[in-house]
Amino acid sequence: MASSATRQLLRGSVTLDDAISGDDNILRKLQYPEQKQRFWTSLADLDAPGNSDEKLRTEIATYVWLEENCPDVPIPTLHAFGFPDGSMFTHPENTPSITHTLWQARKWMLHLLGWSAPSRYVRRTRQNPLQDGYLILSQAEGTMLSLSWEKHRHDKSYRERLFHHLANITLSINRSPLSRIASLTMQSDGCITLSNRPLGLHFQMLENEGIISGIPRQRSYAAVESYISDLISLQDNKILHQPNAIHDWDDGKGQLAALTALRAVMHTFIRPEYRHGPFFLTLTDLHQSNIFVDEQWNIKAIIDLEWAHAKPIEMQVPPYWLTSRAADGFNDADAIAEYDAILEEYLAIYAEEERRRNGVVVEAPIKRHVWKSGSFWYFHAVSIPKGMFNLFNRHIQPLFNTEHPDVSIFDEVFFWYWGARARETITAKLGDKEDYVDRVRRAFGHSTESSEAIALPSGQDDAEIIVSDKELQL
Template identity: 25%
Template structure:
């Protein structure tokens, strides 16, 4: 294995927790990619159908973005110390005039509602001026004129698609949505360092970085400055899984082969610490390995986690992060909902510990793309991979949770088709005959690449845990669907009843949380904050269906 040439940064963050209502209700997987979104109308309808059957409290922010789209009709060398930035959320932006501030005397509830966070995001996005964005891009291309031809909003960034005149290059100007993040500059720096490192040390196709900074004024109404990243636009379209499933066999196999090549390139990059890449000091070409900048911590508005030398310590921290998504009160949350959450979280704690091989507790650790879903894989029409985007939350992680994407392996949902995983394994088996790195991945993922001998239970455990690390709000479904049936032949309700009879302290915790949620529900109603934008959209949709007799 290659030893990744980076400087190591030790960092210990101050402990601070800002748990917000938006964190809980906006905790689902990103509705749109931070580079650009290619969700079709039918895919959105399917997602909506699935989400309305899921836990409403974890789908609201996703649904608000989704409905806006529906209504538009898809319109280790030395030790260095690094100080992390700490951009606090603007209270005035959150408590905007549309809804007003929350009661300052109520300290037991989240600081703001989803709608208030969404107002802050929309206000920020609306303030960005297209002419200023073009002027910024022109500054880094010898003053050549350009125009913004498209704009896409992701969970954490606004992406402006810029084209220069006279058949010039096509770039993306990416601006972090500052109300959505507490440390946008460090997230941006990590992505830059990661893409540049991959560009120079691997064959993985990534966007070429043209410029980045934090001194751009991109509004006409403020004298403040904005962070930005300018990179080449990778030609092609985000991968559509439906297209992949229905593509000719040779195209599917070629896609899986390329994806495996990308995963082997990442697997070669080994590190002595768990952490995220950051630019080296004083313009050094070698990045430093600093704190873990994770999507989960960003969603919960926590400081980045420190570097880790122990995989077990990292997994304990990840377990705590996952639990953090279920701590804030949620309106109309029932005792049964909370029981299932507590039951699943308790069960996953043991699994998070078991997935780590004690012999590999101290590494080496492997660089991983956190969000390798279809939207971040750019392909051409024959499904040849043109580029991998959205590296902002990449980090070195324990080898056991470096796995193929869960949408391929089927460990994101028991309803996922098994076809892709079977074909993926067939291609990996074939590549193993001529590529020792593919053979290594096969052994690490599946044992000896022999289904009759592989420890499938260990594989399922690792693949499920890896998915929960990517999507913490799926933990209840993952535990109840994949693990609970293997622990007992009893019905899930009977298992939970027996569990809480044996764990009276947790039963009392369920009751405490239920009472907290009820107080929060009444609090929102009292202050006119109970009905959300999503509620209004759903009501409008229902009225239209009734008016036009739609089924």
């Protein structure tokens, strides 16, 4: 019998039935309302100490880097920022003239000596009085694109204005290639370095839920393959450490088979000439609610830059949301055809702006190849854990065999090659799922009920498949 019991989340509510059947670890989200007062500061550090400071430093570095290298990219003005270690910086216009002059002299001397010079933001002698870090931004001009998106997205004149602005933002940023796949970060001495791991939204969300990423903060990448390999390993860790990551045997085999296949076909989607670059700062969280426009859809500001990082040019994919679908929401040929038509509009405008600015067209054909070759789906699959399974089965697998998505033989064979203990891993995760369901029921005030018995694969004795979490190794 369906249950009508509900619990409040940070936003909205959830029923017991949805909590049990959903893909998210709802036990984490049920804790958020009680922890709301410190949600935006220290909550992220409970499971991953230092994450909030890391996120702050990468966002600040992105704002400052864009101000210095891409003044035509419309972003709010960064007035001041501070870090938990007490260091505090202010915009030159908000700094006493003598302090600013001394800072400029120091910058000049460091540059003369061949050392790294700090940004133009002036470090103050006073200490940050707050326990946490902060940044102070000006108000963004315009209104969120999302507020008028459905009203005007079918109007070609509105789309064209938006696409011209989007293309110019990317082209402006791409004038300054970066040396590695990484995030910019602001050091406490005021210097920006390309030395932080490439921090993305989905990446840190998993860490904040207690899932080990296996990617240390100081790691960066000189080649595409090692980067993608770590992204796939992160999804392995999601399976290992999220209690409800696997729902049943078929789901377990399907997920492990998909991850195995993503590793196997990686070379198909990475062209050798772009293996080691170029790499460009990419606004990975640029969507309708982070874009502010005027009434005619001219972009006035972009915000929320914390997930920007340097990516390979082929992974700087066109926006997936141009037809109001999620990355894994293209469920049929009509949806793909609609996106293809809109994307051609965007790429034509991108090529036009690229020729106007650079005299040649290089990037637009790369973006078109990424879409036509299927790399578009592959790069999203390795980057978005929640969408990986659907993206692989709907869009990547059919590129190699159109029959496999509809039959079980592929999963039956391929899942074994995920790791030497693939079968034991699925069994252990089904035990985790039963325990998870019991804990969810208790959280909703229900007595625990015995879950349905796990259907073991044929020929496997119960005693052979009992395995502890500590034994789960790839």
